[in-house]
Amino acid sequence: MTNPTAAILVIGDEILSGRTRDSNLHYLAGELTRAGITLREARIVADVHAEIVAAVRELSGRYDHLFTSGGIGPTHDDITADAVAEAMGARIGHRADAMALLQAHYDRSGLPFNEARQRMARIPEGAGLIDNPVSIAPGFTIGNVHVMAGVPNIFQAMVASVLPRLTGGPPLLSQNLRVDRGEGEVAEAFGALAAEFPDLSMGSYPFIQNGAYGTNLVIRGTDPGRLDEAMVRLTRLFA
Amino acid sequence: MTNPTAAILVIGDEILSGRTRDSNLHYLAGELTRAGITLREARIVADVHAEIVAAVRELSGRYDHLFTSGGIGPTHDDITADAVAEAMGARIGHRADAMALLQAHYDRSGLPFNEARQRMARIPEGAGLIDNPVSIAPGFTIGNVHVMAGVPNIFQAMVASVLPRLTGGPPLLSQNLRVDRGEGEVAEAFGALAAEFPDLSMGSYPFIQNGAYGTNLVIRGTDPGRLDEAMVRLTRLFA
Structure with a gap:
């Protein structure tokens, strides 16, 4: 019996510049070990479209699961969703289900659901949404790629929502x-x-x-x- | 003026299993930023010969410098030096200069310079030694690959000895x-x-x-x- 394999791809200039110390990698490593999924490789790349696309293609092809962290917010440097869509050969646009989630959230909070915030509804066609109980903007799963936020408490909430759906082997x-x-x-x-x-x-x-x-x-x-x-x-x- | 680029390759099952939280990556990121060298990618791979060889080949070919962390001690799971030698097409054996350094150290300390400890003198032909003021066993530089220990205070001492020799751009x-x-x-x-x-x-x-x-x-x-x-x-x- 061989345990399923996984990789994590952390997207973020702020880690590579030394400004921020990543904590998601270490967190996911522990959770995967408990879930009986073997983390075989971790990578950190910069906020560069072509580099994210290449890494997603390579790692999703090599391992049973790829988890990504970072780059799915509303700002110009949040380019992960588009890069993952390209890597997986999927079209991407503002998806109605994600738009509805976010619209309801901003209606409740009284904040404008502006163009920047609408960017967070950009989800590839065919992807399933990953619940974000902290700040609503969802992650997504497309094929064997699980795309999650970089903010640690949101990342952890998303891991908690994704992992029970995956089949692990006996815990390591x-x-x-x-x-x-x-x-x-x-x-x-x-x-x-x-x-x-x-x-x-x-x-x-x-x-x-x-x-x-x-x-x-x-x-x-x-x-x-x-x-x-x-x-x-x-x-x-x-x- | 473009700053030189770099990657770091961390070798270690203990990071991927979640047992240990890596600190060398974050440390090196800060030091490189100050030195005007742009850290473009980081990878963590397991203690598996073929995976280390593949990663060293790819990253040393793509960036101006590759720094590695871990896997150069005396135990059976310390396989980095041999993997780097293979990746760089160099022969490897117990080098006389490293043997002499270690022999003198163990003579002074009264500990046996046994077969396991002699493994730490396995250095690729043509490599330059990196000074280890903490525990003597040296790292090495071969081509554009700088091979350093994983123990954080030794890693940091080796970075301090390597970085001044490299030409950086203006600090970021x-x-x-x-x-x-x-x-x-x-x-x-x-x-x-x-x-x-x-x-x-x-x-x-x-x-x-x-x-x-x-x-x-x-x-x-x-x-x-x-x-x-x-x-x-x-x-x-x-x-």
């Missing part, structure tokens, strides 16, 4: 052993153990604390029994 | 106006202003604070005079 479990030794001391025995458990993934993550080296040894897999078996061996080696 | 400057209005209210005038200043990049970043919408309007460019000119216009529009 992990166990961690922290040892007060440098990687160089544990590497040989740890590598030998990893070779004995080819169905599990084992990684070692060094750190320095109070001037001393330490290492986190992490074992990942979907079978809890195998994970326990490897963990018993690991503990005997290093604890 | 940015100015920010925070307005207490939603994006939908400022979008039209802001878009018109952006169209008048094609040499600058203008982005809008919405936020929600205490239940109210606000927007950060950011103008970026390398010419301080033009930036000031646009900022005066922006302030007149919205302040």
